[in-house]
């Protein structure tokens with residue numbers, strides 16, 4: 001492999017993951033060509049919420065990774081890269097039934113076991129913190145160290161700071177292999193030659209790598225309201241219903257496809273979501289789903305009745321079959337690194353995972369052990385199937 | 386099951402004309418209008434139910450009286466829902482409406498739709514256009530029509546287009562003529578175009594009547610004149626202007642600005658005349674050709690739809706040629722008033738909802754997509770969703786900002802509570 005100072009990497013996908021990888025590659029002296037089928041943040045990164053949240057993560061490798069990833073945000077905010085874009089704020093996990101309370105308590109125990117600060121909040125305290133909360137809320141946990149960042153703002157900052165020129169409207173059709181290793185990327189008739197290729201193309205990674213059986217598009221619909229406060233978050237924390245946890249922990253429920261979050265944005269607006277619709281990769285929103293989300297939201301936080309919906313939107317999460325991201329070297333094709341499958345967690349994980357992918361491309365060991373995310377695991381599954 | 390109605394959105398001349406034509410052909414119609422009365426931009430009625438006394442050419446009043454009589458004659462076929470805002474079409478083909486009276490959103494699946502939502506006013510931004518005391522000329526005209534009273538204190542009208550002298554004449558008739566009308570273009574320098582316009586009849590007679598009223602009230606009408614900035618000044622404004630090569634300053638109470646109109650397309654479904662549920666556009670919302678053409682265009686859309694639904698249609702060719710004439714008049718008018726774009730100062734506000742300036746727009750990459758302009762630039766993310774700043778941005782960048790696809794709903798802000806109470810006509 002060429003020395004890291006000379007290596008030329010083609011990064012496919014200018015979402016938060018590709019932008020972060022490109023940024024840290026360039027910072028390490030690599031030459032970077034960043035390609036996107038459309039433009040920066042054109043995928044899930046520009047159509048999502050921005051919870052940088054450990055509170056919501058499944059126990060196990062995801063919870064641990066999210067702690068690293070959130071710490072990475074805190075560092076980047078402190079050293080100036082993310083200054084003004086990452087905001088610390090609490091997550092409240094709220095339960096509205098006894099069953100939900102049990103789930104929340106179990107999740108809180110898992111968080112504490114992973115080393116996370118968890119504070120039990122009774123209804124009265126919670127009401128003082130978030131006046132107007134719905135009558136059905138019976139139990140809550142506060143996770144005080146979480147935060148928020150908008151994916152498209154982080155993407156823009158990462159690209160702006162490293163002055164990486166992005167090639168828009170450049171859909172990669174194929175990764176060209178020569179003598180058993182990646183030689184570049186084909187865009188139409190053009191070959192963009194490169195020493196190594198990072199595939200960070202979200203759901204677009206599936207056709208590029210033949211991962212159609214492994215990656216599932218999961219649409220999420222959300223609604224944005226007008227401002228409840230002239231600036232700054234309208235309430236003192238991010239409300240995450242137990243239904244969201246259930247969705248994340250893989251627990252099926254009847255009203256299954258809605259995992260409710262009410263997110264107070266820095267603009268004073270609320271972002272309310274969201275649905276989880278498997279095998280849907282379109283960006284349409286429908287009134288039935290949005291109305292159902294709003295009914296849930298009104299039950300949890302009735303003062304929303306005074307707000308107006310400004311717009312609805314949908315984004316497409318990229319889920320892997322086993323629910324974990326896919327980050328690591330391609331098991332069979334040398335010179336290709338994969339970073340996709342971040343489902344509903346890529347804003348939180350993205351910058352850190354992009355930095356890890358950059359190190360892999362430079363032939364260095366990533367900051368944490370990524371074995372659980374290795375693409376290798378699907379080879380094994382395939383062999384046993 | 387009763388036959389699903391044909392939906393008509395917008396109760397202006399185009400929508401009302403389409404509704405009457407379809408109902409006369411025996412088809413049930415649902416006519417939806419966001420205001421509390423039909424009439425559209427030109428026949429706006431006072432809020433209290435009194436008559437609209439703002440001076441308008443008699444031809445418009447006669448046309449509207451004839452149209453409302455036709456609507457009354459087939460009232461049995463037309464369900465009119467006022468105070469009902471069309472919110473767009475969702476991803477599953479539901480047409481969505483905000484019934485503001487009931488405080489509830491309802492969805493329906495019409496047999497076909499004609500969307501006639503009119504035009505939006507455009508302006509050319511300058512520092513201070515967002516200040517209190519500055520209003521669009523169209524907005525001021527609506528106020529005049531709804532209250533019957535002109536604003537008090539000195540008024541300056543500036544921008545470009547035929548609305549400027551029309552509004553000035555109406556204000557003069559109502560008792561407060563503006564101190565001046567500043568027209569950006571220099572119509573007098575294009576005599577050939579003016580001559581062609583003079584031969585066009587109808588609209589020009591209107592212009593002559595307005596001109597006479599302005600002369601009578603001694604309102605100066607200056608060509609090649611632009612506002613360069615406005616600053617707060619006590620209860621009023623100090624307005625800087627350039628007239629030819631002269632810079633001048635004027636103190637006024639109100640500054641009314643206007644630079645033409647454009648079809649209102651934000652969130653509006655794309656025309657699809659051949660789809661299973663055909664969607665047609667009509668009136669100024671399809672092509673801004675003015676009030677007379679809107680009547681014809683509503684009828685044209687209705688006849689086209691009748692043909693598509695197999696109910697036969699004649700007369701289309703005649704309508705098309707009259708529309709073509711209106712198109713030529715508008716083109717000549719635009720030609721006569723054409724002026725070079727002026728680059729605004731960097732601090733000039735572009736997106737009022739989100740407080741974004743021209744400098745913010747320039748900070749975006751030259752090849753930034755519509756999505757980047759929205760997300761990274763925060764342009765058009767606010768209450769108007771780009772309806773107002775979209776045309777400005779397009780003019781400043783010299784190319785249209787592509788619409789979101791699929792078109793986004795709600796196309797107007799809608800109460801969370803109302804949307805949560807969604808009702809549909811579906812059997813689920």
Ligand SMILES: Cc1cc2nc3c(=O)[nH]c(=O)nc-3n(C[C@H](O)[C@H](O)[C@H](O)COP(=O)(O)OP(=O)(O)OC[C@H]3O[C@@H](n4cnc5c(N)ncnc54)[C@H](O)[C@@H]3O)c2cc1C
Pocket residue numbers: 012013014015016017018035036037038039040041042043044045046047048049050051052053151170171172173200201202203204205208219220221222273274314315316317318339340341342343344345346347348349350
């Ligand atoms: C509704 C919703 C809410 C969410 N909320 C949160 C949250 O609160 N917290 C959180 O952490 N995460 C959240 N997420 C998840 C997060 O948005 C994603 O995990 C993250 O954005 C993924 O980033 P990415 O860079 O991997 O992919 P994307 O952002 O999808 O980027 C992929 C890019 O690749 C490009 N591309 C695709 N194919 C090609 C090709 N062949 N050639 C060139 N370019 C190509 C695309 O144009 C796109 O720009 C949410 C997601 C959704 C949909």
Ligand SMILES: Cc1cc2nc3c(=O)[nH]c(=O)nc-3n(C[C@H](O)[C@H](O)[C@H](O)COP(=O)(O)OP(=O)(O)OC[C@H]3O[C@@H](n4cnc5c(N)ncnc54)[C@H](O)[C@@H]3O)c2cc1C
Pocket residue numbers: 394395396397398399400417418419420423424425426427428469470471472501502503504505506522523524526548551646667668669670674675676677679796797
């Ligand atoms: C500011 C202004 C001033 C004008 N002055 C003159 C003039 O002096 N002389 C002249 O000849 N012409 C004038 N015109 C043009 C004339 O008003 C139009 O050509 C004519 O009214 C167009 O008719 P229309 O039916 O296409 O649209 P409109 O008359 O604009 O009617 C559209 C209707 O749709 C309704 N609507 C819009 N959106 C929705 C929604 N989402 N849901 C429900 N209802 C909705 C509106 O309330 C309105 O009633 C002016 C236009 C404007 C905008």
